Amino acid sequence: MAATEAPRAWSERWERTLRACAALKGRRARAAAPLGLIGGVLAGGAAHGVTLPEDKAEAMYHVYDGGGVRATGPALLVRKSLADKVSLSASYYVDMVSNASIDVVTTASPFKEKRTAYSLGADYVYRDSQVSLSFYNSKEPDYTADSIGMDVSQEVFGGMTTVSLGFTRASDKVERKNDATFQDYARHWQYRVGVTQILTPRWLASVNLEAVSDDGYLGSPYRVARVFGAAVPERNPRTRSSRAVKFRVIGDLGSRDALRGEYRYFWDNWDIAAHTAEAGYSRYFGDAWLGDVLLRYYTQDKALFYSDNAQADTVYVSRNRQLSTFNSVAIGAKATYTVPNVPAKYGVKVTGAYEFKRFKFSDFTDIRTGQPYSFDAHVLQVYVSATY
Amino acid sequence: MTSTPSSRRRVLTRLLPGALLAVTASVYALPLAPAGLAPDFTLRTIDGQNLRLQEQRGQVVLVNFWATWCGPCRQEMPHLNRLYEKYRASGFQLLGVNVDEDPRSAAALATKLGVKFPVLPDGDKKVSKLYDLSAMPQTVLIDRDGRVRYLHRGYKEGYENTYDQQIRELLKQ
Amino acid sequence: MNARPLLRLLTAALLLSQLGACAIQPWVKPYERERLADPIMQFVRDGMLETHREHIHNVREASRGATGVQGGGCGCN
Numbered sequence: 249m250a251a252t253e254a255p256r257a258w259s260e261r262w263e264r265t266l267r268a269c270a271a272l273k274g275r276r277a278r279a280a281a282p283l284g285l286i287g288g289v290l291a292g293g294a295a296h297g298v299t300l301p302e303d304k305a306e307a308m309y310h311v312y313d314g315g316g317v318r319a320t321g322p323a324l325l326v327r328k329s330l331a332d333k334v335s336l337s338a339s340y341y342v343d344m345v346s347n348a349s350i351d352v353v354t355t356a357s358p359f360k361e362k363r364t365a366y367s368l369g370a371d372y373v374y375r376d377s378q379v380s381l382s383f384y385n386s387k388e389p390d391y392t393a394d395s396i397g398m399d400v401s402q403e404v405f406g407g408m409t410t411v412s413l414g415f416t417r418a419s420d421k422v423e424r425k426n427d428a429t430f431q432d433y434a435r436h437w438q439y440r441v442g443v444t445q446i447l448t449p450r451w452l453a454s455v456n457l458e459a460v461s462d463d464g465y466l467g468s469p470y471r472v473a474r475v476f477g478a479a480v481p482e483r484n485p486r487t488r489s490s491r492a493v494k495f496r497v498i499g500d501l502g503s504r505d506a507l508r509g510e511y512r513y514f515w516d517n518w519d520i521a522a523h524t525a526e527a528g529y530s531r532y533f534g535d536a537w538l539g540d541v542l543l544r545y546y547t548q549d550k551a552l553f554y555s556d557n558a559q560a561d562t563v564y565v566s567r568n569r570q571l572s573t574f575n576s577v578a579i580g581a582k583a584t585y586t587v588p589n590v591p592a593k594y595g596v597k598v599t600g601a602y603e604f605k606r607f608k609f610s611d612f613t614d615i616r617t618g619q620p621y622s623f624d625a626h627v628l629q630v631y632v633s634a635t636y
Numbered sequence: 637m638t639s640t641p642s643s644r645r646r647v648l649t650r651l652l653p654g655a656l657l658a659v660t661a662s663v664y665a666l667p668l669a670p671a672g673l674a675p676d677f678t679l680r681t682i683d684g685q686n687l688r689l690q691e692q693r694g695q696v697v698l699v700n701f702w703a704t705w706c707g708p709c710r711q712e713m714p715h716l717n718r719l720y721e722k723y724r725a726s727g728f729q730l731l732g733v734n735v736d737e738d739p740r741s742a743a744a745l746a747t748k749l750g751v752k753f754p755v756l757p758d759g760d761k762k763v764s765k766l767y768d769l770s771a772m773p774q775t776v777l778i779d780r781d782g783r784v785r786y787l788h789r790g791y792k793e794g795y796e797n798t799y800d801q802q803i804r805e806l807l808k809q
Numbered sequence: 810m811n812a813r814p815l816l817r818l819l820t821a822a823l824l825l826s827q828l829g830a831c832a833i834q835p836w837v838k839p840y841e842r843e844r845l846a847d848p849i850m851q852f853v854r855d856g857m858l859e860t861h862r863e864h865i866h867n868v869r870e871a872s873r874g875a876t877g878v879q880g881g882g883c884g885c886n
Contacts, residue, residue, distance in 0.1 A: 298886050299707055310861050325857055332793035339857075406770075406835025407884035413819065438874065441819045449841045452850060458874030492875035496852055500844040508852065514872035522872040530849040538849070548871055571871050582858075601858055607869070627865060629858050705846040706885045735840040764840045772839045772885045790886035 298403055300335045300373050303328050306633045314605065314625020316348040316358075337369040343388075350623075351569075354615055355472055355479070363388035376403040384418075390469075393420040395436070407446075414440040424469040432465035450500040455493070462488045473567040475558040482566045485553075490516030494524075505531035514548075520571065522548035540582040542603075547575040556611050569612040569621070578605040580627070595635040603627040674699075674778045677763045679733065679756035682743045687731065687754055690782065695727045696806040697778040698799065701758075701769050703735045704745045708791040709773040713749050715796035719803065720753040726807050727780075733758050735769070775799065779806045839884055846883030 306325040312318070321342035329335040341364070348358035365386040372379045378401045386393040395418035402411050416438040424430035442456035467484035474480075494512035501507055507529050514522040528542040551571040553564035580603030587596040605625040614621040674697075678688040689697070700716055702709035713732075720730040730753040734742040739757035746755045758764055767776065771789035777799070779785050786802050788795060837845075844850060853859045859876075867873050 299883070302707075306857050308857050308861070312865055323857060323861070403884070406837075407839060408835045408837055440875070446837050446842075446845060449837050450844050452845060452852075454852065456875045458876075460874045490872075490874065492872060494875035498850060498852055500847070500850055506847075506849040510852075512872070512875055514874070516871075518871075520871045522870065524872065530854075532849070546866075546870060546872075551871070570869060576870070582855075584855075599855060599858070603862070627862070629861060631855065631858060633855070633857075701840070703840070703843065703846075705843050706883050708885045735843075737843055761838075761840060764838070769838065769840050772842070772883065792886065 298373055298376050298378065298407075300329050300332065301327060301337075301371060302635045303335075304633060304635045306631065308629060308631040311628040312625065315607070315623035316350060316353060318346045319343045333372065335371040337371075339367050341365040341367075350614060350616075350621060351471060356470065361388060376407070377401065382416075390423040390425050391420065393418060395419070397438075399440075409446070410442075410444040412440075412442045412444075414438075420464070422465045422469070427469075430469055434462060434464035434466060436463075437461045450502075451497065452499070453495070453497045455495055457491070457493050460490045460492070467566065467568070471566075471568055473558065473565045474556065475561055475565055477557060480565070482568065483564050484566055485518065485564055488516060488518055490514065490520075503531075505529065518571070519552035520548055520550065522546065536586045536588060538584040538586075542578075542580045542582075544578040544580075545575070546578075549573045550611060554611075556613055567612070569609060572609055572612040574607060574609040574612070576605055576607045578603055580604070593636065597633045599629075599631045599633070601627075601629040601631070672784070673782050674776065674784045675766045677766060679758060679763060681754045681756055682739060682746070685754075687756060689731075689778075692729050692778075693782050694780055695729045696723075696780060696803060698728070698730045698803065699733060699767075699776045699778065700730065701733050701735060701764060701767070701772070701774040703772060704741045705736070706772045710745070710749075711793075712773055712791040712796070713751060715799075717749070717751050717753065719796065719799060723803055723807065728803060728807060730754075731756055733763055735759075735761060735764055735772075777802055777806065779809060842884050
C-alpha cells in the first residue's frame with residue numbers, strides 16, 4: 249500500500265478521510281513499531297490551559313500482588329520550571345518483582361528480580377501551544393528499553409478545544425538469563441492524536457487515537473507454548489501493528505463532585521480485539537478530603553495464533569495468557585488528604601489508593617487443576633505530593 | 637511487513653504540515669478590546685462600598701480581572717499589591733474585579749495575600765461581558781481621561797515590570 | 810509503514826479545529842471556566858498513580874495505547 253501520489257487539495261483529502269474512517273477497521277496496516285509507553289504517558293500528561301505544569305515533588309510506594317506475582321517499589325518525581333518558560337521533570341521508578349506466577353511455577357522455579365526505570369522530560373509553553381519532550385530508560389537483568397517521545401498540544405477555538413499530536417520511538421534489547429548466545433532487539437513506534445473539547449462550563453469530552461507498531465522479538469525467551477500436549481518454545485510474529493481509540497467524558501455534578509466515564513476499543517493485526525470501560529466518581533468531603541471510586545471492566549479475545557493446546561503445528565504458536573480470551577473486573581477506591589497548616593506557597597497531599605482486580609480466562613487452563621485459570625490481584629499505592 | 641526509510645520519511649512529512657497547522661491555528665482574531673472610553677460600571681466592594689469607574693476620572697486606573705481558581709492570577713496578585721502601594725499616593729487606583737461564583741472565596745484569598753486594593757465581585761459577570769473578557773487574567777490600563785490605553789491578556793513572570801512602566805507613563809500625562 | 814488512516818483522522822481533527830475561525834463562536838468564556846479549573850475535572854489527576862496502573866495493565870493485557878492527553882482546565886494565559 250505504498251503512497252505514490254500526495255493529494256493536494258484539502259477537499260480531496262477530506263473525502264479520503266471519510267472513506268478511510270469507514271475502512272479503518274478492516275484495513276491491514278503495515279508494521280511500524282512502538283512502545284516506550286511510560287514515556288508517552290508522562291509526556292502526554294497534563295497540558296491544560298496554556299500554563300506550565302506546577303513545580304512539584306512526589307514520592308510513591310506501590311504494591312501489586314496477584315497471580316503469584318508480587319511487585320513492589322518506590323517511585324519519585326521532581327518537577328521544576330525555569331524562567332516561567334520551560335518545566336523540567338525527572339523521575340525514578342523501581343519494581344522489585346518476586347515472580348511465582350502460574351507460568352513460572354509450572355515450567356520453572358520462582359525468582360526475584362529488580363527493574364529500574366528513569367525518565368526525563370521537558371515541557372515548553374509558547375502562547376497557546378505546549379511542546380513536551382521525554383526520554384525513558386528501563387533496565388532489568390535481561391531486558392533494556394529506551395524511548396524518546398515528543399508531544400505537541402495546541403489550544404484552539406477560544407481555548408475550548410485542545411488538539412494534540414504525539415510520537416514515541418522505542419528500542420529494546422532482549423536477552424536471556426544464563427544464555428549469553430541469545431540476544432535480540434525490539435523496536436516500537438507510537439503515533440497518537442487527540443482532541444479534547446469543552447462541551448459546557450461543566451462538561452468535558454475527549455477522543456484519543458493511538459497507533460502502535462512493533463518490530464523484532466516480541467515474545468519471551470522463557471515462555472513455552474503447548475502443541476499436541478508437548479511444550480515447545482513459543483513462536484511469535486516479528487511484527488505487530490495495533491490501533492486504539494478512546495472516548496472519555498467528565499462532568500461536574502454540582503455538589504463538589506465529578507463523574508467520569510471512558511471507553512476504549514483496541515484492535516491489532518494479531519486479530520485481538522479488546523474493550524475497556526471505566527467509570528469513576530470523585531467527591532470532596534469538607535476542606536481537606538477528596539475521595540474517588542472507580543470501576544473497570546476489560547475484555548479481550550485471543551490472538552490468531554494463541555492456543556491453550558494447539559492441535560496443529562502452525563508457523564506461529566503461543567500460550568501467552570496475555571494474548572488469550574479473558575476478562576477482568578476491577579473496583580478501586582482512593583482517598584486524598586490535603587495537609588493543613590502548611591506555608592502558603594506549598595501544598596502537600598497524601599493519597600492512598602487500593603484496587604481489587606479479578607482476572608478470568610476462558611481459554612487458558614491452569615494445568616495444575618485442569619480448570620480455566622483465574623486469579624485475583626491487589627494493587628496498593630501510597631503517595632505524597634508537594635507543590636512548591 | 638517491514639518499514640522502509642523512505643515510507644517513514646513520507647509519514648513524517650505528512651505529519652509535519654498538520655502539526656504546523658495546529659500550531660498556527662490559534663492565530664485567528666481574538667475579540668478586540670474597547671479602543672476608546674472605558675465602559676463605565678458600578679460594583680460593590682467586599683466591604684460593602686459602592687465603587688463607580690467614572691468617579692475615578694482624573695486618576696490612572698488599572699482594572700484587573702481575576703479569579704481564585706486561576707493560577708497566574710494568584711501569582712500576579714502580590715505584584716499588583718506592590719504597585720498599588722507604590723503609586724496610590726500619586727493618583728493611581730487599582731480595581732480587582734473578581735469573577736468567582738462565590739465572593740467569599742475571593743475575600744478569603746484577598747485577606748490571605750494581604751491585598752490592599754478594592755476587590756469587586758462580579759458574580760453575574762456583567763462587567764466581564766461589558767469588557768469582553770477574553771483571557772484570565774486580564775489587565776486594562778485606563779488613563780486620567782477614562783480612555784483605555786493598554787490591555788494585557790494573561791500573566792507571565794515579568795509582566796509587572798511592564799505595568800510599572802506603563803503606569804508611570806500614564807501618571808506623567 | 811503506513812499510517813495513512815491515522816493521518817486522515819488527524820487531518821479531520823485539524824480541519825475541525827479550523828471551524829473556530831468560521832461562524833461558530835466559542836460558547837464557554839474564559840471567565841466561565843471555574844468548574845473546569847477544579848482538579849477533580851481532570852481525566853488524570855495523579856499522574857504517578859495512573860502511570861503505575863497503566864503499566865500493570867500493559868503487562869497483563871494485550872491492549873495498549875490511547876491513554877489520552879488532557880485539555881480543559883482553567884485555560885489561563
